[in-house]
Amino acid sequence: MSITSERAALHQFRQPTFTELYLPKLVTVWREGYGLADFRADLFAGLTVAIVALPLSMAIAIASGVTPDRGLYTAVVGGFIVSLLGGSRFQIGGPAGAFIVLVAVTAERHGVDGVILATMMAGLFLIAAGFLRIGTYIKFIPYPVTVGFTAGIAVIIFASQLRDLGGITLSAKEPSEFIPKLVALAGGLHTVNPSAVAIAALSILVIAALRRWRPSWPGILIAVVLAAVVTSALSLPVETIGTRFGGIPRELPSPALPVFSLEKAKAVLPDAIAFALLAAIESLLSAVVADGMTGRRHRSNCELVAQGVANIGSALFGGICVTGLIARTATNIRAGAMGPLAGMLHSVFLLLFMLVAAPLASYIPLAALAAVLVVVAWTMAEKQEFATLLRSSWGDAVVLLATFLLTVFRDLTEGILVGFALGAVLFIHRMAEMTGIEERSPLVVADRPDDGNGERVPYDPALAVDRDVLVYRITGAFFFGAASAIGSVLDGVTDGRKAFVVDFAAVPFLDSTAANVLGRVAAKAHRQGIRLFVTGASPAVRRALLTHGVSPPRARYRATIERAVADIKGAPAASVSVADDAG
Template identity: 65%
Template structure:
């Protein structure tokens, strides 16, 4: 009976939430106290941010709170990361706003539910590992593109502009409409917005552990209430924030609606998977722990289904809140669960106060978030690194800004993959070493091996070619062209593949074409040092005995070739003697 390899985790181990792991390790009052403090810290950060993201997405502010409470609790309780904190994310603003505009809020909720089911399926199929292979220039490019779009979406709130019609969604028409409305700029709104930005910057510089977002929004609300400032607030636009969670409900469902929202659902699932795993990786780097990627995706999927049922937005793991959680001293997932509980308490107790929050202050929060998302230093570093990386970065960035986020990611991944294959193909080296099996006149007919010298010998008996690097379709053409330049074929050809870690069918087929040609010219072909996976791939393309002969090492192959060629060499020696 076959036994499972000791290092291979079982299904249960792969999908056991980190909460269970932490509780098994022993969880006491000291850990709970640390998690409670961290959860409170993250909740204070998430409170204004969740409402700001909801408003920027074209939804009422309470939808962001619903998301942070419901999805935030489930992501921490069921996820594969100790420190992941979930909720509405700035990266989703563009997709959520576009989905709401195309399908209405009910259609968007259906898309979010479908995205949740997709994430669960991706996790259960253990595809989370592949999401992490998206090239870094792609993630930087689409994140910077989203930052530009978020900042553009907040210009109206920052300057108090009044547009004649509905604000366009596309960037260029949006900027044209905002420029046309420049005469409606409101100095009071500008003062509140840029005052809030100044407060955030100063607090972060002077007191980096203080909740800069909440302080800025709180001061803006106090100033608006105390001075009676004529600026738009949550109360004047939305009528306030409810003080309870709604009852769960399913969105309207029909086959036509499912087909209509399917592309949006796929985009939400893709971005959710990428963002959550990136956040989990950041948490691992800060804490020295390791997350379970597929378990994390399943938790993200369940959380999104639940968030949509409560009327919330699309949720994912958020890097800023997760990093805050780690820095605040969290010991495990309980901190993220308590962050959701604290937000629920805030909403139950302080919901009426939210009516005084100026939208300009929330716009300031998102402007700072967009600035941080852009990662200007990293963006410039990639541009200077290489032309290939710069091409991937700029293509992703420009398509995200001027076309569509999904299109930007797709093109960026394709370009990044092509660049990777080109670089991997360049690593493949083919080196030739010719060895002459001849009769040593000074040693009574004993065969010896000497390095082949074209100027000193008239024929070759054994030729060794060493291939190093991954033998895949990207390298097939270059390897084939080098081998084809061999010239005269030897009597025995040895292909040393001991430095080939992997091979695919395309490269194996290319090798088969060359070997068939060599055999037609009378050469015996040996393959030396093939590891089992490479040998299986070659055999699958017909490179079996007697087409080729396998040897463990080049020395073994040479010895076998010498034995096979011995009669021919002796016959040639006899002829010369006669």
């Protein structure tokens, strides 16, 4: 191997430095060279994303049970910090539709102060997760789980907008649970407002038409503006942001710490954990999508730290949860963004919109914002992926449906955790099926196909070197999922055998459970006077076995089966391998 290739190999396997893990992509972009043309591209991309984010931020906030201005605070402050400190070049941060359920439930239980406190606590959890390098492992969440909870969120978002879509009036507070919500809305069908239905239908039609024939136009903003103009011009009896919330402020509030007490912190702790978990998943999924679109690579742990700081910043200004947004990030990339400055400019443009056009927001009908979220729910439902997973295998279908149904009818966090657990069990089951043990293999020097067609001749027991010697070959990962089955085979060693050999040449990994099983087998064989030889073990596998008592005099290590058999029979061997134990 040349010196250059050796250095490349060392670089590949060395531990990354702190700077390599946590340096914001903004700094990386500046180091690579950033010119006027790049700035113009980011300026246009930031404006494009801001136009999309303006109505969405307000709609998500309203659906989450808080005022629309808090959605704008989240996009302005949180979005700016995500791009400033993040580990992705193109990530756009802000309020997400996926948080509607969690934020609405938290607001109902603990009030807006509880939401803000939970958001700040979630930020601290995300920072801790980033510095503990947990971001590396969040990507291992099974695909059926992400599709299941995303589809479940889409269903809940759709149900949450039915009231404003139809202008339905309820005599009591709208329930947050799925089935009671539908029952209450069904009881209020006689109060449906035809004007609200017409505005919602117009908004959906405009968005759908522009997406098909003019995809480069800001369809959501055009639909909302058109709905506001029609509502105002015709004096339609439709509820607007002004009639329900009194409009939105024209400036950012002064930063302030949320109301804190130990009892309040304990009460919102489960919500804060749920916020942090979902923010981590959503932001890293968005970063992965951006990598796929651009060929770049994000820094996952840096991204988590940025998301944590962004959530703390959002909470200080009265905002709600921040995360990376797949749709807006994709819009940012398609608009030609060159780096994180586009995301920062998107937040600046949103702030300018607040300062200049805040009074006009009062005329926006809530039915139009509900229509926007219905379109968002339809888009995020991943219908094709859902159907594909249902057909792929029974295991994936079970994980998908469990996650989906628990998300809709129980709780989002419960759905994710149960789905992940089922996915892990399914993985263990599949890995255990792939792990096997082969008994009484022919002990020949060249164990290979020996006929003209390349097919192995059926095994003949007479080929065994010694009927007093058993040979076991374990293939695949030897871990707790397969330890019981393989352990029962190895534990069946009977009196009268001189020795037996366990070959680990095809075992890439061995965990403590499997090592402990072999340790018990070695102890039993030693008590019965049967010699145990371990062959082909890699250094890592050998260390694990030695730790659990698979060591002399209970067991001997040899490099190959042939070497072990030679020792058993007392035949001379050419030389002692470095893999052989001393003595």
